[in-house]
Amino acid sequence: MKNKSLFNILFHRKFDSRSDMYHFIGERVSHHSTLLTSEVVDTLLQREQAGNIQIAEHVLLPHFESSKLKESQIVVVHLHEAISKWNQHVSDIKLVIFILLKRDETLDTKKEITNFMRNLADQDYIEKLLHADSEESFTQMIIQ
Amino acid sequence: MGSKKDREKRLLLLLSKNQGYMTSEELAQLLETSQKTVYRVIKGINDNYSDGVLIESEKGKGYKLNYEKYISQYITQSSRKSNYSPAERRNRIMERLLLSSPRSEKVYELFEPYYVGDSVIFNDEQRIASKLKEYDLTLERKQRTLAVIGKEANIRRAIADLIQMHNIIDIDELKSNQELNFNNYDVLFILDQLRVIEEQLDITIPYPYNVNIFSHIYILISRSRKVGLLKLSDNHSISEEEQEELQNDLSLYRVAKTTISNVENYLHQELPEVEVYYLYQYLVSSRMQGIVRKMTSFSTKVVEVTQTYLNEMSAYLNISINSDSIFLDLANHIKPMLNRLVHNIRVKxxxxxxxxxxxxxxxxYVSEVSKVISEKYNLPVINQDENGFITLYFARIIETNQLPIRTLIMCTTGVGTSELLKVKIKKNFPELEVVDVVSTRDSKKYLERYPEVELILTTTHLNENLPVKTLLVSAMLTADDQNRIQQKIKEINNEK
Known part of the structure; x- marks a missing residue:
């Protein structure tokens, strides 16, 4: 059984663009940390510039590590409608998985994140996530 | 060794192996000669080359082979016929003397085709005599005639070494090869015999053993036609000991008997009984492909020698070799090799x-291990040709089992895209050994912890300059990513 508090699942959410989504995450994070919304957004944008964050067709994995985070989180966002143009190179995004890692996180939590990552290397698993039709089944796929 | 021709050949080989430039200093060192000689050899090659230069030079860089010219030259060079070099001339004369031994040949007739003077003839005689001595043969001079005197087995060994068969790799080439000066009917007859041997045993005899058996039968035919082997004093029947040996492999014995009787019919001449034994020796000394039933029945000696090579070489090369197929493959080579050593059969x-x-x-390394094996098992010296064959087995082992490349995978967190990438890398690149998955922030620290790392795959651009090869890839591991990784692997393996 997975540690439920690590995961934040948002099913069938509507976001118009990258900045819309990053802003939302930034605000969320700012409530639970000493990070400002703009800091979170900047960090995410910087990561995107440093290297491609796309991990499969329709799927992105923005992630960063910070000492200002109080706890690590995985935020999985299943989009109600695809974001047709994410940035210059990336388009048609339906699933965004945020990894927000607290610096010097415990080994147990890191392992948990790692296990989830390994699942994401499996194209079948990705397909299932993309095509999930209810919040319940979607959550189950992730938590169990 | 060390002749001018030989040096030219080796220099060209060195340059052909190297894709970039090589300095005269490097070449001199590798050829164990002076830089001056290197200049001279290169000049000699270029002067003899009709179409510009074959070896290009550039100030500050050194020398480089024009590969295209080199390749095309190789093709035309081998069809050169007239103008024998002194060494070729001596070889041809020696061959003629050996084939007609113990009969004598007139000096005048021997040297006539080459238009040479008395001092050259005198010099050639000296050299031929000293070469023959290596085979325990003597060159007898009597009233302007020359003759080779010695044991039949030694004469055959000398002829076998002399005939330039070792340039033949495809046995069917013998049908059309003009240079060897072979009798075409004989060639076709012997090729047919080889085919029959293969059919009777239901095997194939691979190169170079097929060429070796070919030359044995060719020499047998030539010798018996020239001198009539039954008339020779040292022809003898099969001894008891030899008879016992023939019983070891009855199917080979049967085939040897049939083949010799076919040769007798072809020559209209009876051959000494011992020829069956001689041919049998060649057959047991050849590697045969397709004998499944024999795969597992190696003698203790074969097993031990094979195991010694594998153990020693794996220690030398610092790799572990413990696959059954490698053992079988090598043992199948060692078995006939031991027979060759005992029977004094040399495969070029x-x-x-x-x-x-x-x-x-x-x-x-192989040569050193061979030396130890010769001593330990009381075997004749394992010569360079044999060591060369064994070397190929280990070269192949290394090439197919190249050590995995130790790889670090990085991303900003060390648990995000990098972890994902790790799974994909493991699945797609078995030649990469993922040592750890870490965050780019600590890249330097991890390089200190894993000093043996040869490659870093990262999903984010690295700002720092690291002393290891790095490659930026996406966590998607697209076809383009895979191609670039493949190229890096090649690069690293080439540098090893």
């Missing part, structure tokens, strides 16, 4: 020069 290794240059270290 036409690739020897190339092997020595390309796999210098492996060849050296």
């Amino acid at each position: 290794n036409s690739l020897l020069d190339q092997i020595k240059i390309t796999y210098e270290d492996i060849f050296e």
